[in-house]
């Protein structure tokens with residue numbers, strides 16, 4: 001009788017132990033990621049146009065961009081490539097700070113406008129100011145979508161959709177590669 005009573009308890013114990021381990025494993029990797037983001041600094045020795053304060057619009061040729069941008073950023077920013085979901089470094093980041101265009105340094109989003117989206121890309125419900133991004137109709141891949149571009153350099157950032165949370169109902173679906181993050185100083 002005792003043995004029968006104890007068996008389910010044992011199973012529950014093992015189950016909760018493995019759940020705790022699984023949760024801990026998730027928490028661990030997320031914490032590591034957050035810690036790395038907390039220590040992020042931006043250094044662009046090859047890019048003389050990069051600035052967090054200069055808002056002068058940039059009109060560079062494709063060849064000039066190719067010279068100053070890393071290859072993965074060049075492909076996203078200048079040729080609208082899309083990073084694979086759940087692979088970028090910001091899709092599940094939730095620490096306080098500011099997101100900038102990785103190609104030119106233009107201020108794009110504050111972390112307060114970021115929300116947990118299940119799509120696998122960093123998502124925001126509003127841009128930081130009217131000079132942050134501009135929109136363009138995109139009919140590539142057989143879909144009509146609205147492309148989001150950096151208002152300073154014209155670089156591709158991602159797309160915007162109407163399924164975001166209040167107050168705007170918008171979802172700016174961005175590529176992590178196209179952005180730099182600078183954490184707030186405590």
Ligand SMILES: [Zn+2]
Nearest residue numbers: 101104150153
């Ligand atoms: Zn830019």
